[in-house]
Amino acid sequence: MQRYLDHNATCPPLELALTAQIEAARGAFGNPSSLHGSGRAARRILDDARDALAAYIGAESGSLVFTCGGTEANNLAILGGFASQEPGHIITTAIEHPSVLQPLARLEEAGWQITRLRPNADGVVAASDVAAALRENTRLVAVMAANNETGVLQPVAEIGVVCQEHNSKAHDKQGNHTVFLVDAVQALGKAKISLRDWNADFVSFSAHKIGGPRGVGALMMRRGMRIQEIAPGGGQERKRRSGTENVPGIAGFAAALGQIDFSALQSLRDAFEDELLAALPEAVIFGKQAPRTANTSMFCIAGLDGETLLMQLDLAGFEVASGSACSSGKREPSHVLLAMGARQDQARSSIRVSFGPSNTPQDATALVAELARIRQRLRSMAGAA
Ligand SMILES: Cc1ncc(COP(=O)(O)O)c(C=O)c1O
Structure with missing residues (x-):
């Protein structure tokens, strides 16, 4: 008998998430961008799933972009948000997931300055360290909510306050403010997700850590945030993420919310x-x-x-x-x-x-x-x- 003890890598699929996927794959096979009945049926599933995720995390439905997982959500925020901008300064931590560290390394190659904060011996990054590292041209602060290896929770609400205070005092010469990205992939279902307290501009999620399917995720973008598509195409997801949406996968994601x-x-x-x-x-x-x-x-x-x-x-x-x-x-x-x-x-x-x-x-x-x-x-x- 195998005992599965690796739920942070991926969680075995929940029966009701599998059922939702099969029903959506069979019964709502249309392209959600098509205007006919089959397309509209798929669109309804997408809309319902978006509403369910928004309600679960306390966001507006329109702020959610479905992606092919947490990795894409992080890349969309980082590369979609900043790759086409004038290089500035970014603060992150040395304990982020590679899906944050790697796109940031790419920005570094393009001339961005990256500060990687270290946690204390217990694995916690101090909000005061973020405050001390902020510069006038800090464009992004990226800190995860829960670490995938240790499970240690980061003080993202305190860091959100630090960013907010910084933004209320300082803007760089172009009037840019400091954007706050929270990778909440390991926090979903395991810790309180409080977008209001976190004061975050971008938050990333993944379905397979909570019993939904692999290859499905979402990025929450606060109202007014702009990104450039990282894989341009047909302009789905309100021109923020092109490609026909994975309707069955997204239905499975919605079905898994709050189940474990x-x-x-x-x-x-x-x-x-x-x-x-x-x-x-x-x-x-x-x-x-x-x-x-x-x-x-x-x-x-x-x-x-x-x-x-x-x-x-x-x-x-x-x-x-x-x-x-x-x-x-x-x-x-x-x-x-x-x-x-x-x-x-x-x-x-x-x-x-x-x-x-x-x-x-x-x-x-x-x-x-x-x-x-x-x-x-x-x-x-x-x-x-
Ligand atoms: C903290 C964290 N961020 C991002 C990801 C990437 O998510 P996905 O596997 O959906 O691409 C993971 C997956 O392990 C993770 O643990």
Whole structure:
């Protein structure tokens, strides 16, 4: 039996999201831009889904642009918002997802100056650091709501206030204000989404982290925000994102909203961490002192390689993630943990467990027992060598 413990990577699809997708694919096959009945039926599904997402996150329906996922939503805000502008200054954090870091690196190549703030040892970026880094020509502040590796929540409401205060005092010579982008992909369904409190101009979302389909997401754009399409075409989504909308996927996204109560997983996650520390006292849990999404636990066990651990766990039926990223065949340590001040060996050996609604306390207990067994085995192999 495989135990799936990797819900931050993707959440298994919810039955009702699958049903909504199949019904939309079969029953509303028209192109939502077509004016005939079949097109109008597809358009209705799109409109209903947009209204549902808007109501769920507290936004206006017209502010939502459907995309092919969180990656595209972040790229649309960053490249669509700024690539055609005069280069200025941008503040972000060293712990963002690659879908924020990479488009920002592209802007840097084009002459933009990027400040990448580091979090404290618990993984939290201070709003005061954002305030201190602001310049007259800061055009964008990009900070995630919840980190995908550690689950640590960032003080986005405080950072929103910092941006608002900055904007009320200063404008650059062209009258540009500082735009605030929040990557809320890992926060949706797991933390309070409060667009009003966050004072954000752009917020990105993804469907597959909440039991909806992969390849579907959305960007919330505050009224008055302008972007240039990054893949120009037929002008769908009010000329903000061309391409025929993925109507079944979007229907599945809407159906999944609010269906999983991730906060209910806190006692399971906490019990897992207690059991882990009791069985393997050398384990280090990252971000444990910070507010975190309730389903996530990232840790390392001194002396045990993360990749080896992950493979051994997989063989024993536990599907978890490692914090290290694989790039061109070379294993890179987790950039998130390095930014938090973890040692290279810790950043290379980290394991992320992210629980979901089908997990039970028995899964957590069995995982700890397996970790202890693997440690024993690897240590005795190392001793015998
Ligand atoms: C924080 C964060 N942002 C963005 C993304 C990208 O979302 P998608 O997989 O929908 O492209 C992810 C996915 O892991 C994520 O965790």
